[in-house]
Amino acid sequence: MSFILILFLIFQDMILKNFPSDSILNYWDESLTLLLIIIAVLMLLAGKAVLKKADLLVIMTMVAIVVVGLISNLMFRLQPSGMTIIRDIVGFVKFPACFSAMRIIGLDDFFAKHMKLQSIQILRIIVIVEFLLSIISLFKNIGMSQSEIRYGIRPFEFLFSHPTYLVLANVFILVILDSTLFSKGILKYEFMLLIVITLSMRTKGIAIVLVYMVFKYAAKYLKRAKWLVWPGAFLAIYVAGISKVKLYLTYSGSPRQSLYEGAFKLMKEYFPIGSGFGTFGSMLSGSNSSVYNFIGISGAWINGELTTVLGDAGYAYFIGQFGFLGCLLYIAMFYVMYKVATEQKKKLPGIILLLYVIIALTTEATTSNAGTQIGIILSIIIRMEYLGQKNMELV
Structure with a gap:
């Protein structure tokens, strides 16, 4: 039963895309976030949970923000609009609140201990199916690729509504498998996952594939010069993203350029505390914020209709x-999470998921859109790393 929730967290876009956009089901993540917060608070008040130092620091910095x-x-x-402010606060706290609430309640331990071999086999089958279909899609249109052409091929999206969700889902699968399997078991599935992520043709996907290879393989040959691993990872990100940056610089007034210019203008204008919740850089801010009276965002409105552009730069x-x-x-809050992830024997899964967030935030509101999933899965894989589930090794 617990694994069904994990599958939902991974594939929720694939499931919910079949429901109307105004369906109550689309508020599942806000509802789950609030539920986890309430349970965590009640358990702390009842003395049935212990607040660890790391979680206290995450909560304190979150509340301070x-x-x-x-x-x-x-x-x-x-x-x-007070309601817009409240909704934006909930969207902001999803990631850190779910991460700490899972650990306070003990659900990270529960899910980690119930990640059975059968669950891993299901993920293995999904990876094989995705990989085979992605290869077929290179040569024949089977309705699982976008119509646009990137680098000479059509981006693979499987059954997701967009390749971005394919990338995130497969990053989740990658870090879960890497938390539970050792090299002998993961190698072939790791290869297939990295190919699928690459065939999404998303810059962030290609970047995280290169970063993963640097940490997983290049690091083995740099044992006497471990200080080169992080520069190597950032070089990989640079290599993956430089072409996209150059593309943005070839024309002025692009939506993301407008968003970043506007953001720094607000930082300067309202130094040091910014413009406040629900005012900028999110879809919520598009209907009521007076910021857009003096900061124009290219492409944010077409024929008076709000587009998705405002959420394109986390x-x-x-x-x-x-x-x-x-x-x-x-x-500071992110650094605390990083320290928790790297305190485990197997550091790579937590590092990769956090680095994915860092990369993806350049082009999307990752922690607002998928903060619940990321926070929950991050807490689980860190616990799985700690437990060291050797019994899950596949041959």
């Missing part, structure tokens, strides 16, 4: 809304 954002809302009044959201102080707090 919320306070910074609310102070901005009260001072500058750029967002008149870092712009943080920089503009929370300012210099909020960004420092977020970096």
Whole structure:
């Protein structure tokens, strides 16, 4: 039963794309986040849970950022809708709140211990199916690729609504398998996963594939110069992303360029606390925020209709809304999560998932859109790393 939830977290886009956009099911992540927060608080008040130092630090920095954002809302009044502010707060806290709540309640331990061999075999079958279909899609249109051409091929999206969701789902599968299997068991599935992610033709997907290879394989040959691993990872990100950056620089006024320019303008204008929740860099901000009266975002509205452009730059959201102080707090919170992930014997799965978040935030609101899934799965794989489930090795 517990594995069914894991599958839902991985493939929720594939499932929910068949429901209307205004369906109540589309609020599952906000509802689950609030439920986890309530249970965690009640258990702490009842003395049935222990608050670890790392989780205390995550919660404190998260709350501090919320306070910074609310102070901005009260001072500058750029967002008149209280409901928009509340919804944006919930969207912001998904990632850190779910991560810490899972650990406080003990659900990370529960899910990790119930990750049975049969569950891993199901993921193995899914990987094989995805891989075979991705190869077939290279030569024949079977309705699982986008119509656009990137680098000479059509981006593979499987049954997801967009290749971005394919990348995230397969990163989840990769880190789960890497948390439970050793080299003998994971190698062939790892290869297939990296191919599938690459065939999505998303820059972030290609970047995380290169980063994974640097950490997993290049690091073995750099034992006497481990300090080269991180520069190597950032070089891989640079190699994967430089062509896209050059493309953006070839024309001015692109949506993402407008978002980042606007974000830094807000950081300067409302230093050091930013413009506040629901004011910039999110779809929620598009209907009520007065920020857009003096900061124009190219392509945000077409014929008076709001497009998805406003959510196309995750870092712009943080920089503009929370300012210099909020960004420092977020970096501190992220660093605490990184330290928790690297305290385990197997550090790679946690590092890869966190690096994916860092990469993806350049072009999308990853922690707002998928914060619940990322927070929950990060907590589980860290616990699986700690438990060292050798019995799951596949041959």
